[in-house]
Amino acid sequence: MSTFSHSPVLVDAVCEALSAPLDVEGSRSSPGILLDLTCGGAGHTRALLRVLQPKTVVAFDRDASALAAARERLQDAPCDVIFVHAPFSEMHRELDAIGIQHVDAILADLGVSSHQLDTGERGFSFRSNGPLDMRMDPSRGQPLSSWLAGLTADALSRVLREFGEEPDARRIASAIVAQQPGDTAELAAVVTEAMSARQRRHLGARIHPATKTFQALRIMVNGELDELDTMLHDAPARLQVGGRLAIISFHSLEDRRVKRAFRSLCENPALPHGVPIPDQERPKAPFRIAKTFRKGRMATDEERASNPRSRSARLRVLERVEA
Ligand SMILES: C[S@@+](CC[C@H](N)C(=O)[O-])C[C@H]1O[C@@H](n2cnc3c(N)ncnc32)[C@H](O)[C@@H]1O
Incomplete structure (x- = not known):
């Protein structure tokens, strides 16, 4: 079953x-x-x-x-x-x-x-660790790791702003490009660290700081x-x-x-x-x-x-x- x-x-x-x-x-x-x-x-x-x-x-x-x-x-x-x-x-x-x-x-x-979100190996989740993939169809297209290896901080910042409406897009994009995280747990940690204290306070305890970034990256990877x-x-x-x-x-x-x-x-x-x-x-x-x-x-x-x-x-x- x-x-x-x-x-x-x-x-x-x-x-x-x-x-x-x-x-x-x-x-x-x-x-x-x-x-x-x-x-x-x-x-x-x-x-x-x-x-x-x-x-x-x-x-x-x-x-x-x-x-x-x-x-x-x-x-x-x-x-x-x-x-x-x-x-x-x-x-x-x-x-x-x-x-x-x-x-x-x-x-x-x-x-x-x-x-999809709850299966760590699919790479969609900031809650359970997995590879940087995020493809809904892993048999087509490029995994997130390839996208991140090829994007400048400027381009990534636009993605986070436009697809995630992330107010801290610039700081987060620069941190990701500089630190090149290796899996979803590292990516979530880089985002959390890069986020301004003000924005973290605004999100409160219920919303994970990486929520908008992960949404934006998923939209990009899958051309949603x-x-x-x-x-x-x-x-x-x-x-x-x-x-x-x-x-x-x-x-x-x-x-x-x-x-x-x-x-x-x-x-x-x-x-x-x-x-x-x-x-x-x-x-x-x-x-x-x-x-x-x-x-x-x-x-x-x-x-x-x-x-x-x-x-x-x-x-x-x-x-x-x-x-
Ligand atoms: C929110 S879930 C749908 C759940 C479904 N209505 C149910 O009752 O179980 C979205 C599903 O659509 C698929 N999907 C998303 N975008 C798609 C696309 N562009 N073409 C085909 N399938 C897509 C995803 O793989 C996922 O399985």
Whole structure:
């Protein structure tokens, strides 16, 4: 039995988002295909199987060990499950390869799983020691150690500021480049030592001083924002009329992108000023924000208390209303 451990966030809201009937013409009948772009330990997938009863599930993850756990957990799924070991930026190629054009429901639960964070050897953690790796897919790309060997203090400082919003980016980057830590414990120690006393006081006892630095480095190593931008461009085009795309983000860098992309997809195409076309005949955007998810959905106090990962989670939902 797999030891993969991860508590999915906002499960009820995701189920509500992807199963709610649409009040548009040509609305969804029973969802035929569910596309889970970040299957992880299949917590969301299993909940969605119960409420959506899809005919087919396509489960992506760029982490082969997550897919192995998902395969075990979905072995008695009452439908076809197709596992895809690839980043979701490759969804067009992968869906074309299996002959799927459009799907009814898409979920992306961004970032890393608790399992990845808690497995020291993966190199994501400042709590349990491991190699400087941080790749979600260790079979592709460069581990963190190679990145750190090649970056100047200036470049690293920009990464920490832009991907981690780290106020002490410059001091921390200079210390990392000068000391070249050899594992995650050493990296966490270098960051803690380099941080200003003021910033350490500001974080208090509950937040580890290396939190933002580790987030920034992980985003860099995995190209997470490029991945997200590509997905925001590609996923809406794969939705059936009546279909929905649900995205859970965990920090403002992600959420800002999701919000902007959704807003721009929902804007009606502009016509030159004075074109004599009555309002009801003007071209309409094929997408809109799902009605009960206008501001996005956050975890309840109860969920925040029982699952700390949910504290920063925000779910946004887009629906396709026209072809
Ligand atoms: C927060 S976890 C998802 C947990 C899952 N929803 C569950 O209920 O167990 C995120 C998962 O997405 C995967 N992932 C992150 N970015 C990805 C990407 N660009 N392409 C494919 N998988 C990705 C990670 O490897 C991780 O397993």
